[in-house]
Amino acid sequence: MNADSSLHQRRRPLTEPELDAIPWLRLLKPEERQRAVDDLRISEAQIGEFVCRMGRPVTYWFGVVDGLLKMSTENAEGQTMTFTGVPPGGWFGEGTALKREVYRYHIQPLRKSLVAGLHVDTFHWLLDHSIGFNRFVMNQLNERLGQFIAMREIDRLNNPDIRVARSLASLFNPALYPGVGEVLRITQQELAYLVGLSRQRVNEALTTLAEQGSIRVEYGGLRILDLPALRSQVLKS
Helix, strand or coil: CCCCHHHHHCCECCCHHHHHCCCCHHHCCHHHHHHHHHHCEEEEECCCCCCECCCCECCEEEEEEECCEEEEEECCCCCEEEEEEECCCCEECHHHHHHCCECCCEEEECCCEEEEEEEHHHHHHHHHHCHHHHHHHHHHHHHHHHHHHHHHHHHCCCCHHHHHHHHHHHHCCCCCCCCCCCEECCCHHHHHHHHCCCHHHHHHHHHHHHHCCCEEEECCEEEECCHHHHHHHHHCC
């Protein structure tokens, strides 16, 4: 994998439950699915390990089977900017894999996470042979474009409540992150890292959203009660 060497050394084949958690496998024909399953590998990534590093050439297309990753970059002064989080079910880096470029961002776990990888050569083989896979990747690219446009808007928001609401809405995108469902397993500190606010301020924003009936704070995560309402509130900003 294009990751820390220790992460690469710990890779193994996926179990059946882990394969069932990969959304695009069910779109493949038997021969295509077998080719993908034979190539897929998974590793348990520890907090702070690099799954992807800026400037490294792409060798795998990655997805989160369990856990939470963050996508970030840093400037020449060493300042870090976090773009987004990647919760369960999310696959990322298809644009980089398509062009066989170097990564323009870091990917690191915010908690211990199971990360699967498909070699870039198999990724391109599926593009050449599978209509279902092509449709999945096209949809990913379309959804990703909308996500990054929304992220640019988030950067310009001064209202912390709206920043948290919009960031939560993006993490509950069923097309990009089908493994999340109605409950996102995330701590307030992890959400603070992704949003770029203090834990205390995130707590206040979550309290406001809960009072409005959009979410419910549960042990170890957040339950979405009314996603359309959460999104419409965001649009009013």
